[in-house]
Amino acid sequence: MGNQKRTLHLNLFVASMGHHEAAWRHPSSNVEEIIDFSHLQRIAQKAEQAKLDSLFLADRYATSRKAVKYGAISGLEPLTLLSALAVVTKRIGLIATVSTSFNEPFNIARRFASLDHLSQGRAGWNIITSGTDGEAQNFNHDRIPDHHVRYERAHEFLDVTLKLWDSWEADALIADKATGIYADNSKVHELNHRGKHFAVRGPLNLSRSPQGRPLLVQAGSSEDGKAFAAQYAEAIFTAQQSLADAHAFYADVKARAAQHGRSPEQVIILPGICPIIGESEADAKEKEAQLHELTHPAYSLLQLSNRIGFDLSGYPLDGPLPELPATEKIAGHQSRTKLIRDLAEREQLTIRQLLLRLAGGRGHRTIAGTAKQVADELEAWFTQGAADGFNIMPQITNGGLDDFLDQVVPELQRRGLFRTEYTGKTLREHYGLEVPANQFAGSHQYQ
Amino acid sequence: MGNQKRTLHLNLFVASMGHHEAAWRHPSSNVEEIIDFSHLQRIAQKAEQAKLDSLFLADRYATSRKAVKYGAISGLEPLTLLSALAVVTKRIGLIATVSTSFNEPFNIARRFASLDHLSQGRAGWNIITSGTDGEAQNFNHDRIPDHHVRYERAHEFLDVTLKLWDSWEADALIADKATGIYADNSKVHELNHRGKHFAVRGPLNLSRSPQGRPLLVQAGSSEDGKAFAAQYAEAIFTAQQSLADAHAFYADVKARAAQHGRSPEQVIILPGICPIIGESEADAKEKEAQLHELTHPAYSLLQLSNRIGFDLSGYPLDGPLPELPATEKIAGHQSRTKLIRDLAEREQLTIRQLLLRLAGGRGHRTIAGTAKQVADELEAWFTQGAADGFNIMPQITNGGLDDFLDQVVPELQRRGLFRTEYTGKTLREHYGLEVPANQFAGSHQYQ
Numbered sequence: 001m002g003n004q005k006r007t008l009h010l011n012l013f014v015a016s017m018g019h020h021e022a023a024w025r026h027p028s029s030n031v032e033e034i035i036d037f038s039h040l041q042r043i044a045q046k047a048e049q050a051k052l053d054s055l056f057l058a059d060r061y062a063t064s065r066k067a068v069k070y071g072a073i074s075g076l077e078p079l080t081l082l083s084a085l086a087v088v089t090k091r092i093g094l095i096a097t098v099s100t101s102f103n104e105p106f107n108i109a110r111r112f113a114s115l116d117h118l119s120q121g122r123a124g125w126n127i128i129t130s131g132t133d134g135e136a137q138n139f140n141h142d143r144i145p146d147h148h149v150r151y152e153r154a155h156e157f158l159d160v161t162l163k164l165w166d167s168w169e170a171d172a173l174i175a176d177k178a179t180g181i182y183a184d185n186s187k188v189h190e191l192n193h194r195g196k197h198f199a200v201r202g203p204l205n206l207s208r209s210p211q212g213r214p215l216l217v218q219a220g221s222s223e224d225g226k227a228f229a230a231q232y233a234e235a236i237f238t239a240q241q242s243l244a245d246a247h248a249f250y251a252d253v254k255a256r257a258a259q260h261g262r263s264p265e266q267v268i269i270l271p272g273i274c275p276i277i278g279e280s281e282a283d284a285k286e287k288e289a290q291l292h293e294l295t296h297p298a299y300s301l302l303q304l305s306n307r308i309g310f311d312l313s314g315y316p317l318d319g320p321l322p323e324l325p326a327t328e329k330i331a332g333h334q335s336r337t338k339l340i341r342d343l344a345e346r347e348q349l350t351i352r353q354l355l356l357r358l359a360g361g362r363g364h365r366t367i368a369g370t371a372k373q374v375a376d377e378l379e380a381w382f383t384q385g386a387a388d389g390f391n392i393m394p395q396i397t398n399g400g401l402d403d404f405l406d407q408v409v410p411e412l413q414r415r416g417l418f419r420t421e422y423t424g425k426t427l428r429e430h431y432g433l434e435v436p437a438n439q440f441a442g443s444h445q446y447q
Numbered sequence: 448m449g450n451q452k453r454t455l456h457l458n459l460f461v462a463s464m465g466h467h468e469a470a471w472r473h474p475s476s477n478v479e480e481i482i483d484f485s486h487l488q489r490i491a492q493k494a495e496q497a498k499l500d501s502l503f504l505a506d507r508y509a510t511s512r513k514a515v516k517y518g519a520i521s522g523l524e525p526l527t528l529l530s531a532l533a534v535v536t537k538r539i540g541l542i543a544t545v546s547t548s549f550n551e552p553f554n555i556a557r558r559f560a561s562l563d564h565l566s567q568g569r570a571g572w573n574i575i576t577s578g579t580d581g582e583a584q585n586f587n588h589d590r591i592p593d594h595h596v597r598y599e600r601a602h603e604f605l606d607v608t609l610k611l612w613d614s615w616e617a618d619a620l621i622a623d624k625a626t627g628i629y630a631d632n633s634k635v636h637e638l639n640h641r642g643k644h645f646a647v648r649g650p651l652n653l654s655r656s657p658q659g660r661p662l663l664v665q666a667g668s669s670e671d672g673k674a675f676a677a678q679y680a681e682a683i684f685t686a687q688q689s690l691a692d693a694h695a696f697y698a699d700v701k702a703r704a705a706q707h708g709r710s711p712e713q714v715i716i717l718p719g720i721c722p723i724i725g726e727s728e729a730d731a732k733e734k735e736a737q738l739h740e741l742t743h744p745a746y747s748l749l750q751l752s753n754r755i756g757f758d759l760s761g762y763p764l765d766g767p768l769p770e771l772p773a774t775e776k777i778a779g780h781q782s783r784t785k786l787i788r789d790l791a792e793r794e795q796l797t798i799r800q801l802l803l804r805l806a807g808g809r810g811h812r813t814i815a816g817t818a819k820q821v822a823d824e825l826e827a828w829f830t831q832g833a834a835d836g837f838n839i840m841p842q843i844t845n846g847g848l849d850d851f852l853d854q855v856v857p858e859l860q861r862r863g864l865f866r867t868e869y870t871g872k873t874l875r876e877h878y879g880l881e882v883p884a885n886q887f888a889g890s891h892q893y894q
Contacts, residue, residue: 031622083530
């Protein structure tokens with residue numbers, strides 16, 4: 001850490017209109033482009049021109065009639081969209097969010113292996129467990145399963161998925177026309193997994209993909225989430241409001257990874273940052289205020305209630321946040337709920353003030369300033385042990401993403417903090433991550 | 448039927464190397480291209496240049512260590528591949544196979560709606576229930592659920608999926624920047640479905656797609672399959688060995704559709720046809736014999752055993768097919784098993800002879816002949832009430848697909864039987880199928 005050659009990593013968290021909840025209402029936004037592929041293609045290609053490590057798409061498995069009145073629709077399913085974007089990009093990584101709570105490992109192992117083949121080694125999976133009753137109600141549940149149960153399922157889901165990816169060794173596919181031998185099936189493995197949540201025989205019905213194991217990304221920062229991340233995650237998206245909090249999280253997760261026998265450098269920590277850039281700081285603040293003007297408090301409150309799993313609709317907007325359940329008793333999103341509660345307490349915010357603080361990035365750190373100010377902040381976090389890079393979440397896409405890519409990225413490049421050309425081909429290579437050994441290699445269990 | 452304006456429909460059943468089980472060993476095949484996107488892109492673009500209605504990808508949810516020794520790997524997951532192909536084609540329809548037995552309706556409704564948005568109205572779903580124990584064993588079962596149970600789940604799956612697609616009316620998305628109203632949520636509907644297999648609240652988290660309802664395709668020809676098809680299917684892929692059988696199936700399904708109050712013309716029947724084309728009939732037969740030479744009887748037997756759910760490995764290759772269980776007692780693929788048994792009986796085939804009869808198309812009709820002979824056969828079936836078009840399954844892709852597109856399609860065009868330009872934009876328009884009315888439209892249930 002801190003040596004001259006260490007450079008930072010940048011992931012673009014794609015939001016069609018932008019991450020500010022009123023972004024779609026901004027004059028620069030074109031609502032015709034909300035789910036328009038050519039718009040998303042331009043975003044991806046522009047990020048690739050700027051040599052970013054990866055694109056990332058979040059996901060939810062529900063919306064509600066109330067929420068859609070003012071926004072909150074997800075857009076195209078992430079793996080569908082990234083499969084299409086794989087064809088119109090060449091180098092940038094493609095990270096899709098998929099929930100372990102509402103899917104089956106065989107399907108997901110196969111879809112990521114397919115994307116990894118299609119993109120020639122650029123697939124990544126942001127692993128989530130989902131956290132709302134609304135999502136559970138689209139998948140045969142009345143309420144979201146308990147936090148701990150979701151993580152228990154996630155652990156088993158990962159165990160099975162990793163085995164499926166390893167079920168074909170890299171040199172198993174021979175396709176020898178002369179002998180008619182298609183695969184050396186001593187190098188193709190059954191799992192015969194029988195666990196609490198899943199029974200999966202294997203092997204996968206697709207040969208090993210270029211990365212072997214698509215990149216594993218994780219975003220939950222609860223106790224369960226950090227334990228999961230320390231064991232599996234190779235990149236971590238996290239929401240951190242201050243350098244001190246980010247520093248503590250960084251140290252904690254790296255130490256936990258080491259306890260799992262992993263090299264701390266093989267876990268890349270990427271706090272979210274929601275920039276809004278102006279020619280001066282005042283100009284940036286003015287832009288931010290303009291966006292805040294476009295929010296609907298009723299909508300913001302609904303979003304916040306959904307995020308923390310606590311209905312705030314009865315509480316006065318100009319009063320304080322009521323006392324929320326203890327973190328460990330929250331079934332839904334524990335770490336984000338804790339972050340929001342701590343933020344409101346620390347800054348003594350009314351609900352109305354809190355809503356505006358969350359409007360730009362839902363709890364991720366927002367910065368309104370000049371390109372130089374944004375670059376300074378990224379450099380400070382990066383050099384002071386709080387980040388290995390950043391999850392970039394422009395508050396506005398049209399104009400705002402451009403400001404970041406055209407002004408902040410070149411500034412980081414001038415400072416020697418960011419690549420000016422891709423040196424690797426795969427997503428793992430961009431992040432400097434090794435391909436873990438195949439757990440079945442050399443076992444020749446069937447010979 | 449039979450009037451001058453009636454023209455036939457052509458779907459290309461994509462197989463990377465070809466439909467003959469030894470296709471990958473043929474000298475014209477390049478094994479480097481088995482899962483290579485640029486190869487698949489060339490296939491898709493060539494089919495579009497020939498003005499075919501659609502591309503179709505089959506799917507299975509398992510392979511086995513035994514099978515992969517000689518072949519039988521599935522390739523990229525169909526919706527992943529079609530999402531990528533959507534970007535490099537403009538007009539041709541994109542039909543993906545997805546099983547109702549190993550998925551959840553919310554996920555599948557969303558993925559097809561996403562592909563339909565991405566392709567601007569070219570998505571179709573080939574609905575299968577899957578039929579092998581090997582597949583079930585990748586999804587927490589020991590054996591494949593009973594045929595009737597699978598179809599019961601499929602009916603409920605379709606009911607839910609259609610409601611999810613209808614959960615957004617076409618004009619629900621407003622995105623009015625001035626008022627900040629994103630959706631008219633009197634036109635966004637919850638399902639609140641609670642059935643035997645699924646509980647799904649809705650609405651879908653994606654606005655209505657261009658076709659409203661992606662094209663519904665079905666391929667099972669059992670009693671359960673035909674009942675399902677008559678209710679839901681808008682296009683039917685079917686395996687028919689003779690014009691007489693095809694004629695009977697055609698009449699049966701059209702009559703059943705009418706019993707459901709549907710117009711028989713809104714159900715397009717597409718028998719599979721596996722051509723191998725030569726300069727003379729003898730040349731074509733010679734090509735076919737060359738492919739047959741490349742088969743492995745042990746592999747062919749394994750494939751057949753898997754297809755009929757009956758282990759034939761103990762039976763002499765030069766003896767007859769043993770007595771199989773009664774059709775209605777078969778848990779797996781009832782109609783294909785019946786077709787294979789009838790074929791072996793009618794032609795008094797040994798197991799070895801049967802394997803070669805199935806090698807080219809797994810029970811679909813094979814034709815080895817000149818382009819004119821193939822066109823004659825297609826015309827005969829089309830004009831004699833046995834088909835509305837065909838599911839084209841070239842035995843060899845490299846060379847063989849080209850022969851069909853370069854020779855048979857122009858011959859059909861000269862005869863006025865096939866389009867020379869696309870007249871529609873969506874997959875439904877290619878097939879002349881209407882968009883069914885939205886079941887929620889005008890209900891305004893929440894106002």
